[in-house]
Structure formats: structure tokens, C-alpha cells
Amino acid sequence: MSAVLSIVRHTSDIVLAWFRKEGTTRDEVESARQRAEAALREAEARLHQADRQHEEFLAVLAHELRNLLTPISTAAQLLKYTDQDPARIRATSDIIGRQVSHITRLFDDLLDVSHMQDGRLQLDLSPQDIKTVLSEAIEQVRSTLAERHQQLELELDDDDIVVIGEYARLVQVFVTLLSNAARHTPPGGQVVLSAHAAGQSAEMCVRGNGAGIVPDALPHVFDPITQVGPAKAQRGESGLGLMLAKKLVQLHGGTVTSYSKGPGTGSCYTVLLPQIETGGNDGHANSG
Incomplete structure (x- = not known):
């Protein structure tokens, strides 16, 4: 993010220097400077917001994965105390299967997002x-x-x-x-x-x-x-x-x-x- 802001600042400096070389008035240069600074502040705010959104997304993703893994861990513990009861084993196995399916779907979604962003997702129409x-x-x-x-x-x-x-x-x-x-x-x-x-x-x-x-x-x-x-x-x-x-x-x-x-x-x-x-x-x- 800092690299992007440096580029924006450098570009605004170049624009202002060009204005000065072209013989523009002081008011015009000042007006251009204020617009450049306003654009810089807006770009900086958007970048900070994007940063926060990225961090929040990762936090929610981690929370969702934890929620999916917890029942698997619990079911694995229950399997130790089933006493070979077929019904209980089957029910516990179903819990594990459902949660694994949810996790698989989540990772499939993440892969699809990645493929969409780099243009690799192709449809067979x-x-x-x-x-x-x-x-x-x-x-x-x-x-x-x-x-x-x-x-x-x-x-x-x-x-x-x-x-x-x-x-x-x-x-x-x-x-x-x-x-x-x-x-x-x-x-x-x-x-x-x-x-x-x-x-x-x-x-x-x-x-x-x-x-x-x-x-x-x-x-x-x-x-x-x-x-x-x-x-x-x-x-x-x-x-x-x-x-x-x-x-x-x-x-x-x-x-x-x-x-x-x-x-x-x-x-x-x-x-x-x-x-x-x-x-x-x-x-x-x-x-x-």
C-alpha cells in the first residue's frame, strides 16, 4: 500500500511541476495542488479500507473453518466411547462427513475465486x-x-x-x-x-x-x-x-x-x- 501511495504522490508532484513550467498562475497551481491532495487522501482512505476488509475477511474465514472443524474434533472424541454401537458410530460418522463436505465446498469456492481473478475459469457451454x-x-x-x-x-x-x-x-x-x-x-x-x-x-x-x-x-x-x-x-x-x-x-x-x-x-x-x-x-x- 505504501508503494502505491508513493506513486500517487510522485505523480501529483510531476503534474504540479508541469503546471509551473507552462506558466500557469499561482491560483491555478494552488487549485491543482488541492485537487491532487484531495485525490491522494481519497486513494489513501480506499486503500486503508481495502486493507481492513482483507483482514476482516481472513478473520471470518478462519472463524468459519474453526466452526467446521470443532464438530469433527468432537465426533472423533466420541468415537472413542461408542462401545461399538453401530447406530452411534453411524451418527458420528455422518457428522464428520457433513463437516468435511462443508470444508471441501469452502476451499472449492476459494479456488474458484482465485481462478476468476486471474481469468482461468472457463465454461464448457x-x-x-x-x-x-x-x-x-x-x-x-x-x-x-x-x-x-x-x-x-x-x-x-x-x-x-x-x-x-x-x-x-x-x-x-x-x-x-x-x-x-x-x-x-x-x-x-x-x-x-x-x-x-x-x-x-x-x-x-x-x-x-x-x-x-x-x-x-x-x-x-x-x-x-x-x-x-x-x-x-x-x-x-x-x-x-x-x-x-x-x-x-x-x-x-x-x-x-x-x-x-x-x-x-x-x-x-x-x-x-x-x-x-x-x-x-x-x-x-x-x-x-
């Missing part, structure tokens, strides 16, 4: 039946919904809806949105998944009747934890999943937006993807 994509996403979150005793309601068009995309990545987007809706919907609540043709676009919505989102946070729900503040930090959420979902939708030529009337009103995430016309059976997704 082909026609995909969005209903097939959604069906697979539902299967992956079904156990989460069952554990929370939540009802999933489907609102799907009768006609096929086909988009161009990569099957696994589209599934990843909707697994993220459905998991997010389940996590923020109270036990026994309802999650609604809809898919409709909307002109030349396919419109998919994931709605939950959970906590809702305060207006000030709406523009930042797809940003990492550092952009949102204490709400996600208290839950130990890094925010990587939603950020990746947004980036993946954009790579598919679409958009994803969030909407909520406020706290206690639930929230809705809407994905728009370009729809393609098919003459019959074209566009159906393969199974992977």
Missing part, C-alpha cells in the same frame, strides 16, 4: 434444460431442507426452458441460492423455487419467508463478508457462495438480483439467463 438443472440442485439441498423441516414449493412452466450454459456451474448457482434461502428461513418455513419464460430470458426465482434483508444491505448481499458487516460475521459466513453465484451468472450472460421488503419479510433472488429457442429435443441437459 452447451444447451441446458433449466428444469434438469433445477432438479439436480434440489436433490443436493434436499437433506438440508429435511433437517430444517422446510417445505419446498415449485412453480415451473409446463414448456421447456433452455439456456446456454455449463451444467455443473448452473447447478452450483442454484444450490447456493437454495441453500442460502434454507439457511435464512426458520425451521418449518417455506422455500419457493420458480422458473418461467420471460420474453427472450429465462427467469428463475428463489424465495424464502425468513429474516429478510435491511434496505442498506441489499446492494451488498453478493459481496464478501467485508462489504456487508456484522450480520454475516456473527453467523461466520464468508459470503463467497453468493459472490461466486453472481459471477457465474454473469459469465453465462445473465444477471442475478436480490429483493426484500425489509426485516421479517423474507427475500427473493432472481436469476435471468438468455433463453434459446429449440425445435424439439435440442437443449436438454446431460446429467453432468
Whole structure:
């Protein structure tokens, strides 16, 4: 950061020297100096903010990893006292398996972020039946919904809806949105998944009747934890999943937006993807 600030200061000095050589008035030089200093202060403030956000993100990431590792450690200790009880061994093994899956997904997200930043994330695009994509996403979150005793309601068009995309990545987007809706919907609540043709676009919505989102946070729900503040930090959420979902939708030529009337009103995430016309059976997704 100090190197960047040195460059900014050096550049402002060069600009002021140039003004003086060109015979500008003292007032013009002073005005230019004040603008350069103001720009420097703004750049310095942004760099300090970025530094803080980076540190906060690492802290939340470490907190989330610790939260995932603690049940594994506890389960490992319990295995010492199971007395060969098959049911207890199976339950303890399930705990370890779930937590390892969460950790694996977290590291996969981190790798995806890295690949996106350096341009190495490439998509294998082909026609995909969005209903097939959604069906697979539902299967992956079904156990989460069952554990929370939540009802999933489907609102799907009768006609096929086909988009161009990569099957696994589209599934990843909707697994993220459905998991997010389940996590923020109270036990026994309802999650609604809809898919409709909307002109030349396919419109998919994931709605939950959970906590809702305060207006000030709406523009930042797809940003990492550092952009949102204490709400996600208290839950130990890094925010990587939603950020990746947004980036993946954009790579598919679409958009994803969030909407909520406020706290206690639930929230809705809407994905728009370009729809393609098919003459019959074209566009159906393969199974992977």
C-alpha cells in the first residue's frame, strides 16, 4: 500500500511541476495542488479500507473453518466411547462427513475465486434444460431442507426452458441460492423455487419467508463478508457462495438480483439467463 501511495504522490508532484513550467498562475497551481491532495487522501482512505476488509475477511474465514472443524474434533472424541454401537458410530460418522463436505465446498469456492481473478475459469457451454438443472440442485439441498423441516414449493412452466450454459456451474448457482434461502428461513418455513419464460430470458426465482434483508444491505448481499458487516460475521459466513453465484451468472450472460421488503419479510433472488429457442429435443441437459 505504501508503494502505491508513493506513486500517487510522485505523480501529483510531476503534474504540479508541469503546471509551473507552462506558466500557469499561482491560483491555478494552488487549485491543482488541492485537487491532487484531495485525490491522494481519497486513494489513501480506499486503500486503508481495502486493507481492513482483507483482514476482516481472513478473520471470518478462519472463524468459519474453526466452526467446521470443532464438530469433527468432537465426533472423533466420541468415537472413542461408542462401545461399538453401530447406530452411534453411524451418527458420528455422518457428522464428520457433513463437516468435511462443508470444508471441501469452502476451499472449492476459494479456488474458484482465485481462478476468476486471474481469468482461468472457463465454461464448457452447451444447451441446458433449466428444469434438469433445477432438479439436480434440489436433490443436493434436499437433506438440508429435511433437517430444517422446510417445505419446498415449485412453480415451473409446463414448456421447456433452455439456456446456454455449463451444467455443473448452473447447478452450483442454484444450490447456493437454495441453500442460502434454507439457511435464512426458520425451521418449518417455506422455500419457493420458480422458473418461467420471460420474453427472450429465462427467469428463475428463489424465495424464502425468513429474516429478510435491511434496505442498506441489499446492494451488498453478493459481496464478501467485508462489504456487508456484522450480520454475516456473527453467523461466520464468508459470503463467497453468493459472490461466486453472481459471477457465474454473469459469465453465462445473465444477471442475478436480490429483493426484500425489509426485516421479517423474507427475500427473493432472481436469476435471468438468455433463453434459446429449440425445435424439439435440442437443449436438454446431460446429467453432468
